[in-house]
Amino acid sequence: MNMKKMAFLGLSTILLAGVAAACGGNEGGGTSTSTSTPGSSSTATNAGGVKNKDVTVMRVYHPSMEQFKGSDTMNNNKLVNVLKEKSGFNVKYESLPKDNSDQKVSIILASGDVPDILWVNGKSNYFKLAQQGAFEPLDDLIKTYIPNMSTYLPKEITDAARLDGKIYGMPVRVAQKVGNGMLERTDILKELGLKDPATMNDMYTTLKTIKEKKNIAPLTATGGNPGAFMGSFAPYAATYGVGNATMVKDGKLVFSWLQPEYKEFLTEMKKWYSEGLIDQEFAINKDIKDKMINGTAAFSSVYWADAYAIDKSIAEKKNGGTLQYIAPIAGKNGQSGFQEEGIPASYVVIPKQAKNKEGAAAYINYILSSETDKFLTYGIEGQDYKVENGEPVQTLDQSNNIAWRTLYFFGDTDPSFNARLKAKGFLPYYEPLLKFKQNREETAYAPAIDAYDTKFTELRNFTEENALKFIMGKRDLGEFDKFVEEFNAKGGKAAIDAMNEWYTKKK
Template sequence: MKENRWMKAKSGLLVLLAAMLIAGCSGGGSPSEGANAGESGQDRTAQSEDGTKLRVYVPSNVEEFPAGTNLNHNEIAAYIAEQTGFDIEWELQPKENPDQKINIMMASGETPDLIITPSKDIYANLAQQGLLAPLGEALEQHGPRIMESVPEETWQAVTYDNQIYAIGVPQNQKSTFGMLVRTDILEELDIAIPKTLEEYDTAMRQIHDKKPDLIPYVGGAANNNGNAFGYIESFAGAFGLGAEYVVEDGEVVHTYTQPYAKDFLAYMRELYADGILGREYPVNKSANIQEKMISGQAVMTTAGWVDAKVITEALQEKQPDAKLELIHPPVGADGQFGYEQRTPVRVYMIVPRASAKVNEVVKFINAYMAEDVLKVVSYGWEGEHYTVKDGAIVAEPAAEDIRYRIYYQLWDSEENFVNRVTLKGFGPYYFPLTEFPTYTNIVQYAPPIATVEENAQTLTDLRNEYFIKIISGALPLEAFDEYVSKWESLGGKESLEEIRSWYATVQ
């Protein structure tokens, strides 16, 4: 039996925080000019009483700013400055290789005061290198809203060497992936909507026989979000591979080296050999998969809820009668199905040690978390950008003018996230998937573990190489045993032992 919920640590993080004695930080990077930094004299509308300025480095997005505005010169940025009392210089991370840019900045010492990143790798690596400022004392003194809002499991994940080096923003969403299917084609071929792995197998083979010009299932080995299986996660979950490190019968196991991983590879290898899994699986990326679904070349794929909306709307523009639905992922012989649950940390707020403004950063975040600020950043202003009807938030046309507010969403709640999902029309794609994240990757709840972090990329590359080659037939199925042996010798065995040692401390 897989245990899909992590057992919380018995020792409270409040006790840990109270016990911390943290040395003051020194030094500081000077602000640098950057893209979207705003025009001098136009991008500041409010300051703290002592004139404190903060450089805040936020992830990029696709939204654009209306004419006459930019990242530092707009009504949302002005409102945040006014309400928090801080003079903020907002900076955007690049769309490509943002982690690389952060590493370069950290190495140079020319750093922002606050970096927002979704990357646990960035947090873990920088914490282990001693490049982050400890936050415990500042949180105790200046972060009451933060302390009340962050659950213990999130604090556990951002604690390294008995110090807190990040403010972890708790997860705000549940859904991940789903099986997106052209149900109009199933109806045309008189095929019932499948649920079990056996039913899926039968359905895909019938599609292949009756419509040989179609790809029954399109997947890819290069998933943009770093998942091991690249859009074949739906089938992995049916074999017990929904997450890499899980707890089975009270012990942490590495699923990708278990016998059922070999069963999964044997099954996918057969689908590929028989033409059921698209022949371009080894090279397909997200864009390729979307194109094949939108052009009508493929019948099924694994899709996230955002991609599902994009694919559905684009296909129906071309083929108004086409019908795409998110259905239950395959259920395996042991009743297993689904995907990895969201991590306990949505994003990491980190303060470079080179910044001398730890207290100010914590004060800013704590002020930012006021209900009025969070509401404006999420929806705009009532009466102009939204109204409330029967307790529900209804977007007004003017809300389209401030779509750029996504850049300022440093903190979030599940309630606000769900409201935005509904307002933006993603509800039919998000809500059906909430029951499918059934696997817990236990490592996501652990603080950075040096051995695990050091070996992670090597082991991931090894796994991807063998799994892709075995599925595509470039290696025989028996090569799985060679993979397991290499995984153990290249640090896998040591990493698993370290994870088990950590897990023993939280029982």
Template sequence: MRSALRRTVAVGAALALTASLAACGGESTEEPVELGDKQVGAMADYTAGTQFTATEPLTFPLLYSDHPNYPLKEDWLLWQEITERTGVTFENTVVPMSDYSQKRSLLIGSGEAPLIISKTYPGEETAFVSSGAVLPVSQYLDLMPHFQQKVADWGMEADLDQLRQADGEFYVLPGLHEEAWQDYTVAVRTDVMEDLGLQTPETWEDFREVLRAVKAENPDEYPMSDRFNDSAPAGALMNIVAMTYGTSAGWGYDNEQWDEAAGAYTFTGTSPEYKEFVTYMHSLVEEGLLDPESFTQDDDSAIQKFVSGDSFAISTNAQTVVNDYRPALEDNVPGASVAKLPLPAGPAGSVVPGTTRLENGLMISSEALERDDFVALMQFVDWLWYSDEGLELVKWGVEGTTYTKDGSTWTLADDIDYVGMNPDAPKHLQKDFGFAGGVFAYGGTTELLESTFSEEEKEFQALMKQKQELPLPPPAPLTDVEREQATLVETPLTDFVTQATLQFVLGQRDLEEWDAYVAEAEAKGASTYIETVNEAQQRFAAENG
């Protein structure tokens, strides 16, 4: 899960979802389409807590991101159960996960996208808004009572504000988490920690001391060699460290960051907080504590170094510890053990991001409005993605077949494995049944989220819940014209900051040249860009109070 939300695409205050979700907000420039002739298959009495069952068989096209670890099978119990319960059959357009973002853009741009465009992170929808290719889903929330109920019960109106465009609407239906949660951190060799008498580091400064101690025992090796370079160099590590420094980087990089004292946005890549973060990261490389290849190598190379015992630390989430690291490490290095490190604190404090309550979700093609089963489509999406029953189905499967339940305790069937619950079982929940996949299984109650967690992970999450949740920055919705102008400088600025950051961290550029770097960013339009963002923020504040 990636926690960042793009400020340049985030927007303003909530419009009224229903009377119970009323909030101030801008006025939409378009009226919702009349739905009287779009009721085929819809339920007349569909409410929160109601099982959606189409009044006649329906088929909905779905854009499906195919994971290489559990490729789609047409005979999965997942598909059978969805159809049996709802009367809906999916017509899948299957795209390899590695090509998903690009293929999704091509399909939407050509007007050939399926009705349901899954696996969309908040912010990714913005490129498709001005063309009218995707539906302003916020206009049709009255058709989604489960979605509405979770927003109301969990107080998520402000979270949804982060999604709204300048017209007051939002165009992505995100996964909704009851509570903020932090998954990504660093995995460390706990047996080495014990052998060296090292204490669990509470801050990133402490973490550097741990790496120094490991380096002293193994002077010819890098204590940490990292992974997750798919979309940004050291994307996971840079993201979590920068967040605790009061800025953003890696996966979570935004060109703008909110300065509470100034009451305005500033340019992230030249801020004092960003320089302090870069200086810290540089120190790890300069001292030989972090492998320079951490910013370029593929995941398999980084994993191999760790599981062979050549490195001591590597970025992780809960599943990678269980699936990628622990089994191979234990096979290769007798007596070795690995665990997630409680996320260290930084200059910004012991914090977690406030944006983690919104997950990847889905878009709806605007062509859905042309169908006579549009209402049923929205009801179905509401049930499968947002009802407790639907979320339990796509995560755990079928009670009595793939799991049993006693009160609030779920137990996986003995002959099925998932995240190491039954490692010797002959079947797998994802590979053989299709459940717990990345297209559907996001969001829900904390109880459901943690239902697949090991006791080890629950202890980790208990520590994360003690941290301070960072506040959401104020909305700064750009108009179509502003967005078009901002895009001309935003991408080049992001690329420039990413490249310069890597140069500073690796020592290819001296930190004494920071002022020159700031001047270069200014020459590329950093101040002009931030002025546009601040004007949008001030306009919104003036219009909405």
């Protein structure tokens, strides 16, 4: 592998369906050496205190549902049969349709013929249905039947699912904590006797030297897809304190994109672009992997799975290229980093009309137990993994053969997520990024706020469109104030005002 040094900091769609099909969280990373089948201890389940052992689970569609072989089905295979035996529950799994699942959820809830456990996608959908009284409040059930939830989810994420102080759904935990990092072609810097840049000034000097000596545009980026510009330029915007969508000023949230600091960031990027330091095709780029592979670029913000693909291709080409992630560069005030990965936007709920609420809660607790998590992570010893020196060892083929196991999680844990990354070869590209600075986006912890949520994508796209124009000289930066006015007229002011009604109360 060419990732020699990996001095990383770094920072969802959970990319790579087989890798992150469940979602992930904050349980401490690494893999456990205990992989026995799940038991029926008090930490695993309170089924013994539940009379009704029939539980139905309706989850969102996932492509792995189509990966069963032979006579295996979602309700009859070697893993789910163990879950039924050890939990003591006669559990039946069903799937929401691939398309129009939100509409189907509404129809099911209106019919009264509901499952005991239901997955709901989307923050706004969850809060709307909770407001309508479609879900059972979970607070008492958590105390009695779901003690594992307190160790499974950080309190802050649980609290983000509250409506009027009550919890109506368990957020589907996302274990992935980081996404992008600053990827560098170390062989190019070594050839020119350059050190890793640590500040914006260092970066500018490094890019200038590479441009002069190698005659390439050393910084490449993607701007051809909605949202891509923000991701590609995040580490540079962060040096001005505007790498996130919002920031706090005078005790209130403001859109970072409207601040004087954002204009400073755009001014610097315009300078880099005009001097040929930024790929002149960045605005239409949808993929930069080839440029990093071929050495026609030396730096880019790259997702960890893409870094794996780039490194693998470089090794196959044997062109002498080497890679590493470097710490995000710092601005004049020491500001740096990537935005932290978003918190869950899917929820596990118990419908108000569910027939077996206590059983549903106890089964959720069973799945959340560490014993069950280990079992679902690795499968059955001797078939799906082996143990060497006290550690579970699972090949890529073994992991892929039970890729559908993620259907039975109610979210992801660090050990499970990391084990799947390890089997697929991604872990050396993901794990080092965890050390790097991550900047909190406050709005991620807000409840559904229509004035903000319904306008956000439009406002982001409008900002990206104009940022590209400013950087490429197609719109004069003297019109930045006019851009701010246009942004607010499109709903920006109403959006941030609505968000601040929540933010100023929660502080």
